[in-house]
Amino acid sequence: MASAQVTGTTAERSRTPVCTGPHSRARDWAEIQERMLVPLYQAVYERLDVGPATSVLGLGCRSGLALLLAAERGAQVAGLESDTELRELAQGRRLQVQEESRTAESVARSAHSVVTVFEQLQTAPSPGRLVTAAARRVLTGGQLVLATWGPPERCESAAVLEVAQRRAGRTPGRDPFALGAPGRLEALLTTAGLRPAGGGRVSCPFAYADPESAVRGMLSTGLFDPAVAESGQALVVKELEEALHPFVRPDGSVRMANLFRYVVGERVN
Template sequence: MASTQVGGTTAQRPRTHGGGGAHSRARDWAEIQERMLVPLYQAVYDRLEVGPATSLLGLGCRSGLALLLAAERGAQVSGAEPETELRELAQGRGLPVSADGYEAHGERTATALPRTAHSLVTVFDQLPGTEDPAPLMAEAARRTLRGGQVVLAGWGPPERCESASVLDVAHRRAHRGAGRAPSAPFALSRPGALEALLAGAALRPAGSGLVSCPFAYADLESAVRGMLSTGLYRTAVEDSGQAVVAKELEEALQPYVRPDASVRMANVFRYVVGDKLR
């Protein structure tokens, strides 16, 4: 199993803001941004006592750190990640991650079928910015064993997230034409929104939690690259250009730059647990 070391190594790189390519954004996510959500992953795993008896599927698992942490607890893990570059990074960590979440190791045989349902399905990173979460919820419910659980996560209340003002750059720089809309990361932060998604997928709400997930970066460049890697700025970059969005991000991040040049923003994430009863 690959190491779960999450320390960043980006401060010495040239000031490129990730270059704008999909491979660069995926690498920046894995090296800079992904570790910011470790408190969320660990809080969920602690609450649900994830361990050797757990079969876990991560939907939208990105480069797979959450899966690695579950595997360290003894869980059997697999993942689904639609973005090729992120999926390849997860596979490079030795994780069974595919585009659809079915494990595929060579030919499928009657005695070696891929697992189709799991005791725990997590949706940690895919909901923020998703225009229509209904198909994702239907898939999460379908892939959960009866008696199993689904976990959804997203941003907490915007007034408790210092990154809210930085995420607003995505709205300001995204054009609203041709049926396209900028991402809305706080759309599911209102009370009851995540619970309503569970209910719509015939899952019974079974608890929730708030987790502090501060975003901390070595310097301003790392902060810009980390935020861009979230995917929430994709439309803004397409419409206004990488340089313009990066410049506005630098300006929005200025209030959070510390005397030692590091950047830190206090944030809260929320998760809900749903039981599959039938």
């Protein structure tokens, strides 16, 4: 089994220009950004006692670090990911990750005891439809986990994410904080036929070796894609660098305190 050990060494490599291609974005997610959410993944697995008796399905699992962490706890894991580059990175970690659009029906027939939606809600055009589809993949007695950003006033990255909203212009851009208000995630679970069963808030600091790594990491989230399409890569990068400036430390590293929120829904019948 591939190890899920995460270190900062990949983010500390020598500076290179910010690249625009999907392969480089996928690599930046896997090597820089994905590790920022490890506290969230671990908190959820601790709460649900994920272990050898658990079957975990990750929806929108990206390059698969969350699944690796579940596998290291003994769980049986599988994932769905629509992005080809991210999916190939996950498969390179010897994970069973399939293309979401082509496998949804077959995966639905083999339900899981835990289904996670860690990142997908932030960019989903229809969160309600996504959660309803996810709920169908949960075994009776199983749980669906939804996660999103916490309140913007508790997330220092909100000042940076504002660039994505402002520069998207007429291009539809999803507000990453839209589902963070109290009751919003619970309402999605209820509408999907699940019973809300609590949740939690988790501190997930975003820490980077330098501003260049921070720019690459933030761009890899996909939240800036509409802004890049509307305003161009160069302008978005320039404004990202300016927005990150207050969070640069004396040693040149970048750190932003953030709070993420998750809720658990149970399938009772």
